[in-house]
Amino acid sequence: MHKLFWLAIIAVAIALNTMQSNLEFAFGFTTPWFLIGLVLSPIWWLATKRGRKDPWKWYDWMNAAAYIMVLLFLLRFAIHSYMGSMSVHAAEPVGAEGRTALHQKIDQAIISLGSSDSTRRQNAANFLLSAPPVFRSNMESAYEREAAAIAKSLPQQIDAYTTLQSLFVASDATYAGYTVHLDAQDISADGKNEITKDLRNQAVTQICSDGGTALLSMLFGKDVVRTYSHPNGEMFFKTRVSWADCQKR
Numbered sequence: 001m002h003k004l005f006w007l008a009i010i011a012v013a014i015a016l017n018t019m020q021s022n023l024e025f026a027f028g029f030t031t032p033w034f035l036i037g038l039v040l041s042p043i044w045w046l047a048t049k050r051g052r053k054d055p056w057k058w059y060d061w062m063n064a065a066a067y068i069m070v071l072l073f074l075l076r077f078a079i080h081s082y083m084g085s086m087s088v089h090a091a092e093p094v095g096a097e098g099r100t101a102l103h104q105k106i107d108q109a110i111i112s113l114g115s116s117d118s119t120r121r122q123n124a125a126n127f128l129l130s131a132p133p134v135f136r137s138n139m140e141s142a143y144e145r146e147a148a149a150i151a152k153s154l155p156q157q158i159d160a161y162t163t164l165q166s167l168f169v170a171s172d173a174t175y176a177g178y179t180v181h182l183d184a185q186d187i188s189a190d191g192k193n194e195i196t197k198d199l200r201n202q203a204v205t206q207i208c209s210d211g212g213t214a215l216l217s218m219l220f221g222k223d224v225v226r227t228y229s230h231p232n233g234e235m236f237f238k239t240r241v242s243w244a245d246c247q248k249r
Helices: 007-019 022-048 056-085 101-112 118-129 134-150 189-209 213-219 245-249
Strands: 162-169 174-179 224-229 236-239
Touching: 007 056, 022 056, 022 118, 022 245, 101 118, 101 213, 101 236, 118 174, 118 213, 118 245, 134 162, 134 213, 189 213, 189 224, 189 236, 189 245, 213 224, 213 245
Parallel strands: 174 224
Antiparallel strands: 162 174, 224 236
């Protein structure tokens, strides 16, 4: 077996998980599974012992750990797919408001994404990212419908200086367009720097602390992009907020 084959498998696993979240989470998610594979690698060693001619080298153990990691991933995916195909209404007890216990747990996890407690926030993220693919698809559809409904009510005055003009959900991000009711010639360079800094901090605080479908969509890899323009259409400021930004709070 090739000495670096195990490393290639890990790289692919991290890349696939990054597509669903971000690099930091993907690395932290993949590493424990590889370590579990390493712990279980003696099973592979015993299973292949009879037909083996040469003793294992260090990279044979690493390759075995990578193979086991892949098998565990496939097993995990199969279990989640099976759970997703089951009727949660039949499997979970119904609460006082007619919602299942599972639905209530999901609702609480989505709210907890906006928590200032990093441990609570990460536990919620882990729970939601481990949900079956059908959950992600359903939530993204609900988020798109919610954004479309808000877009129909625009423009909306946010405060004395800003108005939300547009909102739409694309494949890579959610785009929100604002008008800043300030004339470009009336703002100095220092004044613009101070305003844009405040707008950036405001965007991160508002988006990351509001536990809801927008934050859930960010967890799944869809950033929020805010653009601010003068009344004449001239670009004033643009900022992008990702789930990684929320994790740094």
